[in-house]
Amino acid sequence: MVRIKNLSNSFIVYAILALSGGFMDAYSYLGRDKVFANSQTGNLLLLGVNIAERNWNLIPRYGLPVLFFTVGIALAASLKYVIKKYPKLCSLFIALIEALIMFGVMFISTEYNLLANSLISFACGMQVEHFRRLEDQSIATTMCIGNLRAGTSALCKAFFEKDMKHFKIGMLFYMTILTFIIGAICGNFTLKWLGQYSLCISGVLLLIVCIIIIFDMTYKRKDKEEKTN
Numbered sequence: 001m002v003r004i005k006n007l008s009n010s011f012i013v014y015a016i017l018a019l020s021g022g023f024m025d026a027y028s029y030l031g032r033d034k035v036f037a038n039s040q041t042g043n044l045l046l047l048g049v050n051i052a053e054r055n056w057n058l059i060p061r062y063g064l065p066v067l068f069f070t071v072g073i074a075l076a077a078s079l080k081y082v083i084k085k086y087p088k089l090c091s092l093f094i095a096l097i098e099a100l101i102m103f104g105v106m107f108i109s110t111e112y113n114l115l116a117n118s119l120i121s122f123a124c125g126m127q128v129e130h131f132r133r134l135e136d137q138s139i140a141t142t143m144c145i146g147n148l149r150a151g152t153s154a155l156c157k158a159f160f161e162k163d164m165k166h167f168k169i170g171m172l173f174y175m176t177i178l179t180f181i182i183g184a185i186c187g188n189f190t191l192k193w194l195g196q197y198s199l200c201i202s203g204v205l206l207l208i209v210c211i212i213i214i215f216d217m218t219y220k221r222k223d224k225e226e227k228t229n
Contacts, residue, residue, distance in 0.1 A: 007216040008088050011172065013209055014134050015179045017127060017141035020205040022183025023190075024102075025142070027199050028120050031191050032113040033061060037120040038128075038142040040066050064114060065121035072125020080130070092213045094130045095206050098123040102203035106196055120199075137169060144180055147173040 007013070021038055028037035036042040047062040076094055083090040101123045108116045128142045140146050151173025158167035190198035 007219075008091055008213040009134065011134065011175070013212055014131065014139065014141055014176060016205050016209050016212075017131055018176050018179040019183035019186070020098075020202045020209075021124070021127065021142035022180040022185075023187040023202045023205070024120055024124060024183075024199075026184040026187030027191060027202070028117050030188060031196060031198075032110070032117050032120075035061060035065055035113070035117045037065065037117060038124045040069050040121070041145075061114060061117075064118045068118040068122040069125040072122040072127075073129040074125075076126040076129035088213055088217050091130065092210055092217070094126050095209045095213065098127060099203045099206035099210065102199050102206060106199040106203070108196070110196060116196075135169075135172065137172065139173065139176060141176065141180070144177050147177050151177065 025036060025038045028035050043062040043066050047059060047066065050056075050058040050062065079090050079093065080087075083093070101119050105116045105119050108119075124142045128140060131141055132138055137150070138146070139150075151170045154166045154170035154173065157163060158165075158170060186201065187198070190201055194200075
């Protein structure tokens with residue numbers, strides 16, 4: 001039986017994460033007061049504009065998600081040290097926390113959009129910090145600007161250096177961007193049908209990531225046992 005080596009760190013997992021990332025951003029922006037869950041650049045911009053306009057009541061709307069995003073990054077970075085001997089277990093733990101947050105947020109009333117957006121941003125912060133390397137490339141599953149730069153740069157290298165390796169790297173980044181966009185499109189349509197409960201789809205996607213990681217851990221342990229016997 002042919003099995004993908006290191007399945008928990010494969011494009012399959014990163015594509016699912018990018019789908020979820022696009023979905024979360026569309027959900028928070030379209031369904032939760034026009035706030036970006038992932039793109040903190042947009043939130044920081046709007047925070048600055050509202051400070052300049054002295055719209056003090058709007059500052060928490062954009063400031064708190066940025067703060068929670070930062071805390072999410074800090075937690076994910078800390079877990080790498082706490083569970084450093086078991087990187088796959090760390091990946092599983094983070095994906096599971098994200099999934100639970102998604103399932104929890106969908107029950108939060110639209111009256112508490114600030115809390116909902118802050119929790120989604122917290123989950124995104126964990127994801128962007130932990131799931132960021134694929135095939136020795138720094139890659140993002142919750143935003144696109146870095147992927148767009150890296151992908152375009154790699155394709156230019158492929159063209160001028162006639163190197164297929166860089167072409168494959170470039171396509172890897174562009175495929176990740178495409179899956180993010182598909183996630184955003186799905187978020188737009190399901191929000192119309194399911195409203196705030198549409199976030200369960202993102203939760204299901206993250207649970208699929210958990211299942212893949214568990215599957216990979218189980219087979220890795222079996223392979224190790226077979227080699228020792």
